[in-house]
Amino acid sequence: MKVLVTGAGGFLGWHTLARLRALTDHEILPVTRESWGSLADQVRSADAVVHIAGVNRADDPEQVRLGNVRLAEDLATALRGAGRPVQVVNANSIQSGNGTPYGSGKQQAAEVLAAACADTGSTFVDVMLPNLFGEHGRPSYNSFVATFVQAAIDGNEPSIQDRPVDLLHAQRAAESLLEGLTAPPGRMQPQGTPTSVLEVWELLREFHGLYATGDIPALDTALRVDLFNTYRAALFPGHYPIALTAHSDDRGRLVETVRAHGGQGQTFVSTTKPGITRGEHFHLGKVERFVVLSGRARISLRRVCTDEVVSFDVSGDNPAVVDMPTMWVHNITNTGGTELTTLFWTHSLFDPEHPDTFWEPVGAVPAEA
Structure with a gap:
């Protein structure tokens, strides 16, 4: 049609x-x-x-x-x-x-x-x-x-x-x-x-108080998720990356990558070989976080139906949060010479019947843009 x-x-x-x-x-x-x-x-x-x-x-x-x-x-x-x-x-x-x-x-x-x-x-x-x-x-x-x-x-x-x-x-x-x-x-x-x-x-004020340092508010109702995504969109891209504090001692270091104040969530870690790109998709409602733990990477995002592209260069040497705004196509590319390790977090458990993941390359600007 x-x-x-x-x-x-x-x-x-x-x-x-x-x-x-x-x-x-x-x-x-x-x-x-x-x-x-x-x-x-x-x-x-x-x-x-x-x-x-x-x-x-x-x-x-x-x-x-x-x-x-x-x-x-x-x-x-x-x-x-x-x-x-x-x-x-x-x-x-x-x-x-x-x-x-x-x-x-x-x-x-x-x-x-x-x-x-x-x-x-x-x-x-x-x-x-x-x-x-x-x-x-x-x-x-x-x-x-x-x-x-x-x-x-x-x-x-x-x-x-x-x-x-x-x-x-x-x-x-x-x-x-x-x-x-x-x-x-x-x-x-x-x-x-x-x-x-x-x-x-009051909800927006709550979000702002928590998210200044990257904390995730409770996302336990559809209204809270939608309002949080609306709030995050207004912060993008100037609020990112959000620097994380590394706690180091003679054993190594510890970085708190996600502090969620309620609701469910899912965390996974991937490794990526040099020169390889992951992602190339967008979400309509999912809250998704990227944190590079080791190696160097470029995270690129394009607003759907436009040619507006934003990129962030990030490194495991200085861990930082980049949260993907909804309806922005995004990817992550290993720009270093070693294996890249990245932590990903989403606010909801993966549902294969409703994955909320729609494939489109960041570099493919649609004709209607």
């Missing part, structure tokens, strides 16, 4: 592209703000459209409403010009119709797309999304979670008006959008995790 994704350059768009790459064989047709002019041509060749493009904020609130409607109108025109039915999945919001400029814009946008689908015999699936958060969200734009993450990192205390909130990680939102590709016409409403604004801040 050829799947067109509008808003592919945005927060939820990127998460959806990453999930499509990891879990499907669909051909991806990304449409960004820069390539919006090619929308009609792209729709003509697509089997399905996941419409994510939208306007969250603007200096003039009315531009939020109009921006969402205009994007939908552009897509509706393209659908009518396609000459055949196209499956349409719309990333809507539970705020739709709540009377705010954003809610009114999302409601009108859904109505515009539903009418175009009715006219063309296309299937229309409207996905009502709650508050979203996740890796690489923009502070003061995508989510209050992203704003709180930045405040924790900067050592600031945000002004908090506590209230209950349902939070949905962007990967769960993307999962629902992709389920819509094969769903019958109608409305879907994925459920977030009930929490509160204050609880989110």
